[in-house]
Amino acid sequence: MTASARPGPPAVGLVGASGMVGSAAAAALRKLGVESIRLGARRIDGVRRVLADVLDGRGEIMAVNATDPVSLTRFCAGCQVVLNCAGPTYLLRDTVAVAAVAVGAHYIDVAGDDPAWEGMAARGLAGTDRAVVFSAGTLPGLSSILPRWLAATGFGRPTTLTAHVGGREPCSPVVATDMILSLSIGGADGAAFGEPLAAWRGGARRPRALRAASNAVAPFFPGPVGMTPFLSSETVRLARALGLDDVDWFNVYPGPAVHAEMQRMPGYAREPGTDLAEVGARLHRAAALDLVGRTPFYLMVFSMRGTPPDDAGTEIRRTLVLRTSSSYQLTGLVGALAARAALDGALPAGLHFACDVLDPHAVVREIREAGGSSLVEMHGYVRGADIGDDVVEEGAL
Template structure:
């Protein structure tokens, strides 16, 4: 059986380079590395000289170059953006070349574009979207947590954020997310909204500009934000309540984000604002160690009694987390573990596999806490092998 050709588009970027390493760790070799800078691609290929990787010039905004890159691939991993401008551009090119596709982003706009043009399942092709840290891991971890001793789950509180560099792609996507990124042409999410009674309720929460949270060092700002992914998560877990907070430890980034809606309304150039966001992130990071945290607190019942389960993930980089989820999605598709069609990664990846991979690769530290007894749930039997345990006595 021949080795499948895996095309990694954006292989020299922050996510792409890490994704190449994750794919190699999963035993995937002979990669096709795509990007716009030959020297950078050669440097990535040179990290594994025995892997026989191929470097190919490719630009997601150049149809001919994109077509040449995808031709002959069995699957394409897209690590380039801006996501909400490209939408399904890369996935469509991969499908036209007869290849599967995994996109570390894509989200609802890409799914809508793909299904509008006909379900790829008809041709036996698979597309996995939102295969990153957020969205992606942000829904996979709570699903894993729900299996750690809880019989039922009723409420989830999530706090995600950190202190790290801001890539140009992330900066541009943040600008676009204010007016796109969600389903049916809506914005990616809604500030201050939360889930109550199993449905979205606007302005249910308030921002805290200067506070503390035990999972984060120092003072932080907490911005309530409900995305479509979070709403789907609440539905899947059967939650009555869900509170989601984006956490901003850096004052420069937070100050710019506070001014962002007014700046855009005043006609400021989004590209210039994106550059300012990159600079603000660098200012906040100066002299400090980068980190990224995902903290989840889930409540429900265990053995008929009220119980809690908590999970805190700490990593040096959200970009590496995104790379890991993307690589695991590629591996799952090639193993035939994902059916044909268009899917979000959180719906088709096994959360247990993801958790084990993050810990075994040293991509993140994970700590499980709570009053539920790990091992009693459907995924809890191997919890000790997955995360550090700190189970509290009794029930709340």
């Protein structure tokens, strides 16, 4: 362990600190004024690099195995907040959360989703006097926070939402594993994380309402792209919370190699004894191939329609576009914002999803101030845009 520059117990214990999300979260925490940080991961060398390169040597490091309750208890002890950036999410579930709550810490997870939430509730920990927050990342996380912000920008009642989300960026082994696991788990009550081709129609789920497409055009994405309609459990909660009549959600794949692998995913999930490591390696290689000679980017495009506050009958149409070079960086930032809010006593006790307790206006403000991303709101409903691959990749929206 390396002594912290500030004496006393750490304010935030960061599990999974050596990964792309964890190192981004460490940087964001420091920018948010958190000086006392404990960094943890299984491989201590990676944590040492983050301590030196990201935190200028100011902090603590400790080896921790996120699958070992004894190791987790030792790591979490003394922390005011535990921020989990480790995975795979659907294998860890609520393991880290249980250890954090047991030592009296607030808990933030950049993922977690329904299985972790349900696990904590089943253990009787839903009524804890600490804040336990899941889905504090990009997707899940901003995927519900940004539409809530958009709904608050002059709508009396939002009625429809169309989302196009995806990008061309590296695919970590952890993310790849979660992708295939999400085909069978990750949603509420033991269901899959979501349903391909489904949509939200008339305030209810409608299976096979939409079609997947190749060589398609998506607003603000460099075309052609692959698109898969997908209705996740998070999107269903969002639709219910905002009272939306209709939601169309499209996962967008600008890279042909990743799109091809994603089309094979259902087959992998059905095969008994599927080697998750091999599937992850396939996705990792596909993402690397799509990136050859190209600049990484990630886009979230939300188009919303609804009625004005005075219900005058005139339809309001607005679009929000977020563009970043890395969804991993955004996830680290959102996790750090939630951890900072917990430190400040700004989160209610108990079990929550981040979109229900983080102020969307504050999140949007922090994204704009953090740099590295552009976030633009426009009036009018954007049905499509061909603005050129070079424009998107260089970030001039």
